Amino acid sequence: MSFDFAVILAKGPEILMGLGVTILIWIVGTFFAVILGFVVATARRFGGRLVDTLLTLPIEVLRGTPFLVQIFLLYFGGPYIGLRLDPITAGLLGLSVYGAAYYAEIFRAGYQSVPIGHVEAATCVGFSRGQTILFVLLPEMALLVMPPSLNMAVILLKETALLSLITVPEMTMTVSAIGSQQYAFVESLVVLAVVYWALVELANFLGRMTERKLSKLGTT
Amino acid sequence: MSWKLFELLLQASLMTIFVSFISILAGLVIAIVLSAMRMSGNRWLYAGTGMFISFFRGVPLLVQLLLIFNLLPLIGITLPSLATAIIGLSLCTAAYQAENLRGGFEGVPIGLIESAEMAGFSRTQSFFWIRTPIALRMTFPALVNEAILILKASSLVSVVGLVELTKMAQNLSASTYQPLPIFASAGLIYLVINWGVAVVGRRVENALPGLPAK
Numbered sequence: 001m002s003f004d005f006a007v008i009l010a011k012g013p014e015i016l017m018g019l020g021v022t023i024l025i026w027i028v029g030t031f032f033a034v035i036l037g038f039v040v041a042t043a044r045r046f047g048g049r050l051v052d053t054l055l056t057l058p059i060e061v062l063r064g065t066p067f068l069v070q071i072f073l074l075y076f077g078g079p080y081i082g083l084r085l086d087p088i089t090a091g092l093l094g095l096s097v098y099g100a101a102y103y104a105e106i107f108r109a110g111y112q113s114v115p116i117g118h119v120e121a122a123t124c125v126g127f128s129r130g131q132t133i134l135f136v137l138l139p140e141m142a143l144l145v146m147p148p149s150l151n152m153a154v155i156l157l158k159e160t161a162l163l164s165l166i167t168v169p170e171m172t173m174t175v176s177a178i179g180s181q182q183y184a185f186v187e188s189l190v191v192l193a194v195v196y197w198a199l200v201e202l203a204n205f206l207g208r209m210t211e212r213k214l215s216k217l218g219t220t
Numbered sequence: 221m222s223w224k225l226f227e228l229l230l231q232a233s234l235m236t237i238f239v240s241f242i243s244i245l246a247g248l249v250i251a252i253v254l255s256a257m258r259m260s261g262n263r264w265l266y267a268g269t270g271m272f273i274s275f276f277r278g279v280p281l282l283v284q285l286l287l288i289f290n291l292l293p294l295i296g297i298t299l300p301s302l303a304t305a306i307i308g309l310s311l312c313t314a315a316y317q318a319e320n321l322r323g324g325f326e327g328v329p330i331g332l333i334e335s336a337e338m339a340g341f342s343r344t345q346s347f348f349w350i351r352t353p354i355a356l357r358m359t360f361p362a363l364v365n366e367a368i369l370i371l372k373a374s375s376l377v378s379v380v381g382l383v384e385l386t387k388m389a390q391n392l393s394a395s396t397y398q399p400l401p402i403f404a405s406a407g408l409i410y411l412v413i414n415w416g417v418a419v420v421g422r423r424v425e426n427a428l429p430g431l432p433a434k
Contacts, residue, residue, distance in 0.1 A: 061407070064368075064372075064410065064411040064414045064415065065372070065407040065410045065411055065414075066372040066373070066374075066375035066376075066407075066410060067372070068375045068376060068386055069375060069386055069389070069403055069406050069407045069410065072386075072389070072390065072393075072399070072403050073399070073400070073403035073404060073407065076393060076399035077399040077400035077403055077404070080399065080400045081400065158279075158280040158281070159280070160280075161280035161282045161283055162280075162282055162376070164282070165282075165379075172280070172282065172283060176286070186287070186290050186291050186294055189283060189286050189287040189290060189291075190287070192283050193275075193279045193283050193284070193287055196278065196279045196280055196283060197274070197275060197278040197279050200278035200279070201278055204278075
């Protein structure tokens with residue numbers, strides 16, 4: 001058994017390209033997931049019982065099935081109903097919708113945590129619904145939703161690796177391709193694991209810093 | 221899509237359930253050992269378990285599985301794909317379960333541990349007979365949650381060559397050109413399994429004895 005990391009590291013620029021795609025898809029996908037999740041949670045909170053019930057089903061389906069099955073359904077099944085997407089678009093769409101289901105639940109818990117009296121008080125002083133959300137509900141739930149939101153963002157980062165299975169040219173796909181070209185599979189996978197590990201720990205570290213800053217704001 | 225295809229998916233889902241179940245249990249045992257090592261007071265064991273947990277929680281499961289699948293033969297170990305899948309899944313879930321258990325162990329009332337000491341329990345006895353059962357009871361909901369996560373994550377073991385529900389769906393979809401109904405059915409089966417686990421989990425949770433007072 002001999003390890004030869006030089007052949008992998010010589011492909012540095014290609015690996016960096018893959019890393020770039022991974023980070024880009026992650027950031028953009030998480031952004032849309034948060035927005036969509038917030039919209040869904042808000043619709044469930046203010047849209048009446050019917051909207052609430054109707055939105056429960058897709059959330060439960062998205063949370064109860066593997067992400068891999070979802071992207072296979074979207075990417076391989078989509079063309080049969082006229083939804084022909086290139087891998088990156090399919091990956092982004094899949095990641096955003098999948099993440100949105102979890103963020104919708106996080107924001108739902110956030111909405112529930114704010115005492116109803118605060119909302120009624122805002123209404124009494126003449127706040128519109130939008131103002132109530134923006135100036136009362138969001139700031140009050142911020143502290144509560146921050147830790148699970150950051151945690152979910154890290155989960156989504158790791159889920160991007162699955163997009164290699166629908167041929168999105170992200171890091172896992174790029175590095176495994178280099179591994180098979182150079183006949184250095186294990187070396188390439190070790191490099192891959194270390195880069196993901198570093199990325200996740202970095203994201204966790206930044207998340208903890210954000211939480212600390214935010215909780216200081218909350219206590220003053 | 222014919223009933224025959226659905227039947228094949230159902231058969232494959234038994235493999236999904238089997239692999240997940242074994243991995244959850246093996247992961248639980250490893251997680252308890254990891255917790256014992258972390259709380260042993262030994263600096264090296266503490267650092268080692270910390271690294272283990274950080275690695276398996278920080279690297280995507282897909283990469284872990286590929287790594288184990290390619291690394292084992294290189295160091296002279298050839299295992300059937302079922303064993304490889306179970307090893308990969310249990311190591312990963314062990315890291316998450318150890319993290320869950322940490323909260324449980326921290327919540328064990330100090331008075332109980334002291335009483336055990338007074339009654340002449342050694343540190344090891346107190347760990348396995350007093351602290352572990354209470355920690356397990358406290359984190360039971362997290363265990364059910366983890367079981368559902370692993371059932372979903374088991375869809376990845378197809379990369380080590382094991383034919384479970386997702387791999388069967390892929391194969392059938394490639395041979396029949398009906399990806400839409402096939403992957404939708406696979407999703408439905410996962411949904412029903414997870415729903416079942418959640419329901420049974422709640423039943424068991426309610427049947428378990430209550431927690432000791434603080």
